[in-house]
Structures are given as C-alpha cells and as structure tokens.
Amino acid sequence: MKEIAGKIFEILQDYHCDSPETDHRMSIEHIIEWANQFDDDAEFVLTELLYFLPQIYISKNRAIELLEKRLVDFQAFYKYSSMQEFINNTNFIDTQKPEKSQKEVLSILRNILDEKYGINYDLLIDQPKKHYIYFDDVLATGGTVYKDLSNWLSESTHLKDVLSKEKTIALSLFCYHKLGFDNIEWRLMKAFDDRIKNFLLVGFDYKIENQLKPKWIAEKQALNCIYPLEKQPKEVLEYLASLEGENTGVAAFRPENLPLKEIFFSSPESRIRFENIVLEKGLELIQKIKKADPDPRKRPLGDTVRSHRTLGTGTLFFTWRNISNTCPVVFWWDVPGHDWIPLFCLRNRGTN
Amino acid sequence: MKISERTYNTADVIAFKSTKEEFGGLSNMAPGYSLRVNDIIIPSAEALYQVCRFPLFPHIQEEIISQNSPMTAKMISRKYHGHTRQDWEEVKYDIMYWVLKVKLSQNLEKFYNLLQKTGNSPIVELSNKDKDWAVVPEGHNSLRGKNALGRLLMQLRSEYINNNNSIDCVAPLNINGFLLYGSEIETVCNPEIEYENHFLFDLDYA
Numbered sequence: 105m106k107e108i109a110g111k112i113f114e115i116l117q118d119y120h121c122d123s124p125e126t127d128h129r130m131s132i133e134h135i136i137e138w139a140n141q142f143d144d145d146a147e148f149v150l151t152e153l154l155y156f157l158p159q160i161y162i163s164k165n166r167a168i169e170l171l172e173k174r175l176v177d178f179q180a181f182y183k184y185s186s187m188q189e190f191i192n193n194t195n196f197i198d199t200q201k202p203e204k205s206q207k208e209v210l211s212i213l214r215n216i217l218d219e220k221y222g223i224n225y226d227l228l229i230d231q232p233k234k235h236y237i238y239f240d241d242v243l244a245t246g247g248t249v250y251k252d253l254s255n256w257l258s259e260s261t262h263l264k265d266v267l268s269k270e271k272t273i274a275l276s277l278f279c280y281h282k283l284g285f286d287n288i289e290w291r292l293m294k295a296f297d298d299r300i301k302n303f304l305l306v307g308f309d310y311k312i313e314n315q316l317k318p319k320w321i322a323e324k325q326a327l328n329c330i331y332p333l334e335k336q337p338k339e340v341l342e343y344l345a346s347l348e349g350e351n352t353g354v355a356a357f358r359p360e361n362l363p364l365k366e367i368f369f370s371s372p373e374s375r376i377r378f379e380n381i382v383l384e385k386g387l388e389l390i391q392k393i394k395k396a397d398p399d400p401r402k403r404p405l406g407d408t409v410r411s412h413r414t415l416g417t418g419t420l421f422f423t424w425r426n427i428s429n430t431c432p433v434v435f436w437w438d439v440p441g442h443d444w445i446p447l448f449c450l451r452n453r454g455t456n
Numbered sequence: 457m458k459i460s461e462r463t464y465n466t467a468d469v470i471a472f473k474s475t476k477e478e479f480g481g482l483s484n485m486a487p488g489y490s491l492r493v494n495d496i497i498i499p500s501a502e503a504l505y506q507v508c509r510f511p512l513f514p515h516i517q518e519e520i521i522s523q524n525s526p527m528t529a530k531m532i533s534r535k536y537h538g539h540t541r542q543d544w545e546e547v548k549y550d551i552m553y554w555v556l557k558v559k560l561s562q563n564l565e566k567f568y569n570l571l572q573k574t575g576n577s578p579i580v581e582l583s584n585k586d587k588d589w590a591v592v593p594e595g596h597n598s599l600r601g602k603n604a605l606g607r608l609l610m611q612l613r614s615e616y617i618n619n620n621n622s623i624d625c626v627a628p629l630n631i632n633g634f635l636l637y638g639s640e641i642e643t644v645c646n647p648e649i650e651y652e653n654h655f656l657f658d659l660d661y662a
Contacts, residue, residue: 283495287651290492294562294647298490298499302524318494319638320514353495353642 108150109135115154118163118424119448138447141434145381152378155370159328160310162241162278162423164212171209171239172216174276174307181305182235182272187221195233196225199252205241208425213239235272236262241423243280244430245409246288253288253304257296266303274305279421281312281430282325283354312419316355316362328368330405330418330432331358332379343387344415348400351411383415386433392442406430422448459549459607464591464599470574471599473582481570482579482609484555485526489563493644494636501559502526506533508551509540511635518637547631553608557626560616561646564623571613579606579613624649 109132119130139146162170175187184190196213200206217223236256243249256273257263265271285306292300313325334357344356369375386404393402401407405416407429417430427436427448438446472479475486484502491498498504503520506529510516516536523529541547560567580603583590591601616623625645628634634641 286495286497290490290497290647291651293490293497298488301490301497315495317639318496318636320518321496321637323638 105136105139105147105150106132108147108154109139112150112154112157115157115161115163116422118165119422120425134445135447138445141445142381142385145377148374148377149381152370152374155374156328156368156420159368160421162309162421164424167209167278167424168212168216170278170309171212171276172220175213175216177307178235178237178274178276187217188223190235191217191221191223191225192228192231193233194235194237195229197236197238197252197256199255200240200248204248205423205425206239209239209241234270235274237274237276239276241278241425242419242421242428243277243288244284244417244419244428245281246284249275250288250291253292254295257292257300263296263300267297267299269303272305273303274307276307278308278423279310279312280306280308281417281419282315286315310421312421314418316358322359322362323364325363326367327358327363329420330379330382330416332383332405332415333357333360333376336380336383340383340387340415343391343404344413347413349409349411349413352413354412354414356414382432382434386416386437389433389437389439389442389444392439402433405432426450459602459604461587461600461602463594464578464580464603466593466597466599468578469580469599470577471580471582479570479574479579481567482574483581484605485530487526489559489567491558491562491644492647493558494639494642496521496636499524500526500529501555503529504558505552505555506530507636508555508634509533509544510536511541511633513539514637541633543631547629549604549608550629550631552605553611554626554629556608556612557616557623558644560612561623561626561644564646564648568617571609571617574609574613579609581605 112135113130113132116130116135135150136146139150142149175190178194179187179190182190182193184193196210198206198210214225217225238249238253238256240249253273253275257266262271262273266273289301289304292304312329313327314329314331315325316322316331366372366375369378383404390402390404400410403414403416405414405418408414408417416432418432419428419430421428422431422435427450429436434444434447436446436448436450437444438450470479472482474480475483480486481489484500484505487500489501491501491504493504498507498521503523503526506520507517510520510533513536516532516539520529520532523532560571580599580601581590582599583592583601585592587601589602589605591599591603591606594600615621623646625643627643628641
C-alpha cells in the first residue's frame with residue numbers, strides 16, 4: 105500500500121504547497137492514514153484513486169502550462185500577431201474576493217506574461233480594451249460565474265458592445281460541469297439576449313459529464329464523477345427519502361447501463377465498489393452533524409443545490425490550491441469531533 | 457383537433473409575415489424566443505415543433521436543434537419527412553399548441569405583451585401559398601385559409617391573457633412517443649420559476 109500511496113503522493117505533492125495559512129502538508133503517511141479509515145477497503149480505494157487521479161488533478165505547474173497555452177490560444181483566436189498586442193487590448197475580469205480562486209489564477213497569468221513575454225499587465229490596465237476574459241478554476245453549479253458575468257454584462261454598454269462585436273467576452277476554466285454550464289448559458293440567454301450563447305467563448309481543459317437526461321445525451325456521458333446505482337442499503341435510501349429538496353429533475357442514481365463504456369474507473373465493477381464505499385462513509389460523516397438546522401446543501405457525495413433530492417454532486421476534480429465542496433465529503437470533511445482525517449485540507453471555507 | 461378554412465377581412469386582422477414586423481414575434485421563426493426542454497436549449501419555436509416530428513430519431517432532432525436559423529431547421533426537417541411520426545397529421549395542431557404554451561411560459565414578459573397588444577383582433581399569419589397554417593390573399597381585402605397558427609395564438613391569448621390563467625409550467629402532451637433525445641418530454645417551466653424555486657445557483661465555493 106505504501107508504494108501506491110507513494111505514487112499518489114508524487115501526483116498530489118504540491119497540494120497547498122504555497123499556502124501560508126495551513127501547516128498541512130501532503131505526505132505518504134498522510135495518504136495512508138486517510139486510506140486506513142476505509143478499513144479493509146483501504147488498498148482498493150488508493151488503487152482506484154491512483155487510476156483516475158492523473159486525469160483530475162491540476163498541480164500548480166500543470167496550471168501554469170495550461171494557462172500559457174490558453175493565452176496563446178486566445179491570442180490566435182482573436183488574430184493578434186503578438187502577445188503584447190493581444191494583452192494591450194485585453195482585460196482580465198477581476199471580481200472575486202481576495203481569498204477566491206480567480207485572484208490566484210490572475211496572479212499566475214501576470215507572472216506568465218512578465219516572465220515569458222516581458223509584459224507588465226498592470227501597466228496596461230487603463231488602456232481601452234476590446235477583449236474581456238473571465239478566468240476561474242472550476243465551475244460546478246455556476247452560481248459565481250453567472251453572477252459575475254451577469255454583473256459585467258449589465259455594466260455600461262457591455263451587452264450592446266458584445267452583440268455588435270465591438271467587445272468580446274470569454275470564459276476560461278480548468279474544469280466545468282456540463283449541467284452547471286448549461287444552466288449558466290440558459291440563464292444568461294433569458295436574462296440578456298439569446299444571442300449571448302453565440303458570443304460567449306469558452307476555453308476549458310476538462311469537462312465533467314454528469315447529465316443523465318435525456319437518454320440519448322446520457323448515453324454519451326463519461327460520468328467521470330461519483331454517480332451511484334440505486335441498489336443501496338436501506339440507510340442510504342432512508343437518508344435520500346428524508347431530504348427536503350423537491351426537485352427530482354436531477355436523478356439521484358445512474359441507470360445500471362451507464363456509462364455505456366467505462367473510461368474513467370479501472371472497470372465497471374471497480375466503479376460500483378468505489379462509489380459505494382465513498383457514499384457509505386460520506387453518509388456516516390453527514391449523519392454526525394448534530395445541528396438543529398443543518399445546511400441542506402451538505403450531502404455525502406458533496407454539496408449540491410438545496411432543491412435537488414440527490415446524494416450530492418460527486419465531483420472528482422482537484423487543484424493544487426483547494427478542493428471543491430462539491431467533491432464527496434470523504435475527501436475534505438474536517439470537523440472537530442467527527443473523527444475523520446480528510447485527504448485534502450480545506451482553505452477559506454467554513455466547516456459544520 | 458380539426459381545423460377548417462375560414463375567410464378573414466384584411467382590415468380586421470392583426471397579420472404577421474416577416475419576423476421583423478411589429479407582430480413578427482408571433483411567428484415561430486422569430487429569433488429571441490429560445491426554449492429549454494429536458495435541459496436541452498432549443499433556439500426557436502419552429503425548431504421545437506419540427507423536432508416533435510421525429511421522436512424516434514435523436515440524430516435528426518440534434519441536427520434540427522443545432523441550427524441557429526429557424527428556416528434552416530425547417531429545411532433540415534424537410535430532408536427527413538419520410539421519418540415523420542405516422543400520426544403526425546392527427547397530432548400536429550396539439551403539438552403546435554403545446555409549443556406555443558412553452559414559448560409563452562419561457563418568454564413570458566415579451567410574448568405576453570405582444571399577444572396582449574393584439575387586443576381582440578383576429579390574428580393571421582400571411583403566406584403566399586400555405587392555406588393550412590396561414591392564410592393567402594383571395595380577392596380584394598380578403599384572406600382565406602385554415603390559419604391554424606393564428607387560431608392557436610388566439611386560443612393562447614384567450615386562455616392565458618384574457619382569462620389570466622397562470623402559465624408558470626407546461627405539462628407534456630398526453631400522446632404516445634412524445635420524446636426528445638430518447639426521453640419522455642417532461643414538464644417545462646418559466647426559467648424564473650426554475651431558477652428561483654429550485655435554487656439552481658445555490659452554491660458558491662472557492
């Protein structure tokens with residue numbers, strides 16, 4: 105098991121490596137300690153995690169590579185012959201609070217521009233701009249991105265300028281959930297103009313395909329997330345029945361035949377086993393909450409919108425700087441008295 | 457639903473032909489009235505109507521939905537008329553009325569105001585040759601045709617504008633094989649209801 109944990113550590117070793125706020129450090133021992141909480145399933149959990157982890161972990165170095173490429177792609181898309189000329193005309197939308205992910209992504213971009221191209225982005229901020237780009241790391245339900253894009257489109261003449269092609273708007277993400285992005289697109293169309301769909305350029309590196317309807321779309325989804333089958337112990341089914349959410353538009357369970365082809369886990373059988381382990385442990389943790397008014401968004405497979413009657417979002421995607429609370433709670437639950445060591449420590453997020 | 461031909465006096469009607477005219481928004485070809493059914497964004501009422509012809513052929517539905525232009529969507533549909541559901545002639549007016557209800561529910565303010573502006577006048581779609589969905593000129597100051605679209609729009613106006621019934625959500629038609637991309641079409645709602653009642657953007661994280 106130590107060998108597997110060692111390989112996982114090689115991938116995760118920079119998690120929070122640059123955070124001054126925590127003394128947590130990823131280590132082989134820490135990974136084993138986390139896995140041992142799954143008792144007899146410890147080695148299996150690590151083996152399976154190692155199988156898909158390289159696809160879903162963005163180290164800081166990988167983030168730099170991806171952002172370098174994104175800048176070059178945008179420059180080419182907007183047909184500038186040099187990065188200097190492109191940046192002269194480009195504004196990186198900067199709206200999130202200091203502790204949020206956008207600030208960190210923008211800081212990396214500034215460094216890339218400075219070190220690779222000798223461009224000081226901040227000196228160019230007051231120049232007239234044609235291109236506006238919203239950078240972030242992960243889009244789950246899309247609430248933050250929708251709010252910020254919506255505010256931007258409402259400002260000044262931005263909407264009119266985008267529709268008349270005087271300005272451009274783009275979104276850059278390491279990862280997005282298909283369902284969350286579709287909700288943003290639809291909401292922007294309804295709040296502003298149907299044509300916005302054709303003008304919002306989206307650059308992304310990884311897509312979580314979690315749409316289970318309609319059937320024909322669902323059959324094309326990789327389901328590269330945790331989405332368990334309905335065959336569950338009565339504790340799970342009772343928990344699900346106890347949820348107050350009334351919206352059953354998003355299914356709690358995947359059909360047995362999906363995904364049609366397993367390309368994310370090592371085998372269909374391993375998917376079922378991993379999903380059920382994560383669900384069972386996650387439910388144990390959620391049921392340790394003793395508050396009279398627990399947050400209805402907290403679910404065993406990760407936070408989700410309160411109206412959904414599901415077991416959680418089930419995101420499997422991590423970056424060096426943080427873990428999304430939409431990931432299964434076994435990865436990040438860190439509540440005093442709950443007797444659980446998370447694989448990833450949290451930053452800037454409250455606990456229960 | 458059976459509809460027979462009628463004659464209209466040109467001077468009495470609210471007519472639309474081009475989508476750019478004052479009442480062009482009544483046309484199924486009008487841009488700016490997007491719809492979403494079963495989580496799939498559909499660019500126009502025309503595209504949704506055409507999609508319903510081919511419930512067993514998701515790839516045809518996709519080809520239609522992927523067209524931004526409603527006219528192109530209709531042309532794509534024509535290519536595949538051999539794949540049309542067998543009972544199309546019996547159900548097409550019911551399907552069109554359902555499409556119009558979805559259009560109203562999901563574009564409430566804009567479409568409601570436009571329908572309200574037609575007052576109590578007869579609504580007709582003008583055409584050079586289509587006497588089924590529209591009317592064609594016939595003699596001096598006279599229009600003739602089944603005017604099916606216009607009559608369904610008048611029915612919609614009566615039910616939801618004049619009688620002020622709520623149209624927050626629209627239930628699917630109770631017909632066999634009412635499918636989009638292989639799944640039964642579900643109840644669709646006004647996006648405001650969908651987003652606010654269901655808190656779809658309820659999370660904010662690092």
